[in-house]
Amino acid sequence: xxxxxxxxxxxxxxxxxxxxxxxxxxxxxxxxxxxxxxxxxxxxxxxxxxxxxxxxxxxxxxxxxxxxxxxxxxxxxxxxxxxxxxxxxxxxxxxxxxxxxxxxxxxxxxxxxxxxxxxxxxxxxxxxxxxxxxxxxxxxxxxxxxxxxxxxxxxxxxxxxxxxxxxxxxxxxxxxxxxxxxxxxxxxxxxxxxxxxxxxxxxxxxxxxxxxxxxxxxxxxxxxxxxxxxxxxxxxxxxxxxxxxxxxxxxxxxxxxxxxxxxxxxxxxxxxxxxxxxxxxxxxxxxxxxxxxxxxxxxxxxxxxxxxxxxxxxxxxxxxxxxxxxxxxxxxxxxxxxxxxxxxxxxxxxxxxxxxxxxxxxxxxxxxxxxxxxxxxxx
Numbered sequence: 001x002x003x004x005x006x007x008x009x010x011x012x013x014x015x016x017x018x019x020x021x022x023x024x025x026x027x028x029x030x031x032x033x034x035x036x037x038x039x040x041x042x043x044x045x046x047x048x049x050x051x052x053x054x055x056x057x058x059x060x061x062x063x064x065x066x067x068x069x070x071x072x073x074x075x076x077x078x079x080x081x082x083x084x085x086x087x088x089x090x091x092x093x094x095x096x097x098x099x100x101x102x103x104x105x106x107x108x109x110x111x112x113x114x115x116x117x118x119x120x121x122x123x124x125x126x127x128x129x130x131x132x133x134x135x136x137x138x139x140x141x142x143x144x145x146x147x148x149x150x151x152x153x154x155x156x157x158x159x160x161x162x163x164x165x166x167x168x169x170x171x172x173x174x175x176x177x178x179x180x181x182x183x184x185x186x187x188x189x190x191x192x193x194x195x196x197x198x199x200x201x202x203x204x205x206x207x208x209x210x211x212x213x214x215x216x217x218x219x220x221x222x223x224x225x226x227x228x229x230x231x232x233x234x235x236x237x238x239x240x241x242x243x244x245x246x247x248x249x250x251x252x253x254x255x256x257x258x259x260x261x262x263x264x265x266x267x268x269x270x271x272x273x274x275x276x277x278x279x280x281x282x283x284x285x286x287x288x289x290x291x292x293x294x295x296x297x298x299x300x301x302x303x304x305x306x307x308x309x310x311x312x313x314x315x316x317x318x319x320x321x322x323x324x325x326x327x328x329x330x331x332x333x334x335x336x337x338x339x340x341x342x343x344x345x346x347x348x349x350x351x352x353x354x355x356x357x358x359x360x361x362x363x364x365x366x367x368x369x370x371x372x373x374x375x376x377x378x379x
Contacts, residue, residue, distance in 0.1 A: 004363060005249055007329065008268045008352035012047065012246040012336050012366075014359050020208045020241055021054040027207055027214060028055075031221035033233035036078060038203045039065045041238020041337045045072040046366045047356060051241075057097075059203075059236040063088050066095035078200065078236065080125060080166060082146060084110060093117050100125050100166040100200065104149060107159050114161050123164030123200065124149060126192065128184045131169040133204075137279055138171045151188040163197045165189070170204025172239060175217035178205065182224055198232040205235050208243040239337040247287070248273065248335035248352060252328045253307065261295045262302045263314065264324050268332075269306035271313045272349045276338045278312070287331040289318040300324070308347040345374045 005011060028035045036057040045068055052074060060066040060077035069077035076097035083102065084092060089110055092099060100123040101107050107114070107124070114122060127148030131141035140147045148167070169181050178201065186193065193199070207214055225233055254265040270277050277284055283291055286304070295301050298319040306313035324330075343351055351369040358364055 005355060006353045006368070007249060007251040008266075008273070009249050010246060010335060010340060010352050010354045011249060011357055011363075012044065012242075012355070013357045014050065016245040017047070017050060017242070018359075020243060020245060021051065023208055023214070024237075024240065025054045027218060031218045031233070032225050033201075033221045033235055035235045035237065037073075037241055038236045038238035039068065040341060041203070042242040043068060043341050044336075044354065044366065048072050048074075060096070063091045063095075066092055070095040078234065080168075086110065086113070089113050093120055096120060098123060098164065098198075098200075100164065101162075102147060104153070104159060107162065111161075121164055121198070122162050123166050123196075123198070124154075124158065124162050125166040125168070126151075126154065126185070126189060128167060128169060128181060128188060130181060130184050132173060132177050132180070133169070133171045135171070135280060141169050154189070154192060156191045158192055158195045163195075164200065165192055165196045165198070166200040166202065168202025168204065170202065172206045172209075173204045174206070174209075175213045175220060178217065179220045182220065186227075193228055193231070196231060198234060199228075200234040200236060202235070203237045203239075205237045206240050206243065207237065208240045242337035244334045246334075246336040246357075248332040248339070250330055250332065250352075252324055252326055252330060255302075255324060255326060256305075263305045264302045264330075265305045265307060266330065267307055268352060269308040269310075269313055269347070269349050270315055271306060271308055271310050271344075272346050273306075273343050273352055274332065274335065274339055275342050275344075277315055283316045284335065285333040286318050287333055289320045289330075292317045292319045304330075308349055310346075345377060348374055350374075 024035050036059055038059045040061055057075050058069045058073045060069050060079045061081050066077040066079050078098040079092055079096040080100040098121045102125050125148040127150050129141055131139050133139040136142055170177055206212055250266040250268045252264045253267050256263050295317055300320045300323050301317050303314055303317055353368045354366040356364040356366050
């Protein structure tokens with residue numbers, strides 16, 4: 001651990017980021033599909049100069065993300081939102097090259113603006129009614145889902161002015177999952193595929209995970225492209241770009257024990273700074289510790305508690321080799337995706353700083369937060 005790093009702090013490592021970007025670029029080159037960055041998982045725009053060496057485009061889900069794509073990625077966004085309004089749609093059009101609608105009624109609501117626009121390609125999100133996502137909070141195809149148009153609802157013709165299809169059914173999925181989904185799409189939406197010019201396969205393609213079958217992904221995309229040579233294929237993962245590219249360094253500020261359970265309280269919060277750990281839910285790795293199931297498993301087993309007033313701001317158990325001490329630093333591994341984009345200031349808890357470790361080993365501070373950041377949110 002580097003004592004020059006403030007606590008708490010997210011630390012992104014450029015060497016690991018470039019490793020992921022090189023793999024992603026190779027997938028695009030080998031498969032013929034375009035891979036673009038989804039801001040909903042990662043939006044540290046001060047690192048976009050590195051991204052632009054490998055990819056050209058990004059995907060947005062709001063007017064702010066679309067503007068960020070235009071201004072900081074240097075290209076209009078591929079935009080999808082569950083709902084546009086007549087008031088915000090002109091802004092979406094200004095900053096987007098592709099705009100995908102969630103429903104047929106949205107298309108009709110905005111028909112006049114669609115017909116008056118120039119240089120924007122419009123698409124429709126479809127719902128294959130199939131997903132392997134097990135956590136309902138992240139399952140876009142759960143029964144009654146508000147996302148996308150089903151095959152029975154769409155019929156045999158794409159709406160006038162619509163030339164693309166979009167689907168998003170994966171969450172940190174593998175290449176085999178994508179193969180299954182595409183088979184269902186081909187079976188249930190054959191006419192739509194014939195009429196479309198592009199197919200956006202959404203996110204959730206965790207191609208940078210160590211055990212991900214990249215060759216199978218490439219072959220799946222190439223085979224699909226050969227069957228539908230008129231379609232431009234697009235993937236928009238988020239997590240894959242930032243997967244295992246950095247960590248969150250924190251400090252133990254207290255140790256408490258009740259009913260035999262030892263809790264190390266740290267200067268970060270799961271609910272404020274690592275919300276996916278509670279929402280997904282999953283237990284992050286801690287450097288130098290191993291995850292265990294009970295507080296009695298080893299003599300040096302601790303639960304980690306956040307520093308907010310939320311009673312449930314804690315996660316499982318970790319076994320350490322030595323007893324923990326107040327003032328000791330600990331590192332939560334793999335904390336660059338779905339963290340900085342989802343942090344909040346509940347309870348007035350300060351945000352961790354954000355640092356970028358460059359290839360030469362130097363540390364570039366991207367952002368440090370102050371009281372004014374908290375106060376101005378409610379100004």
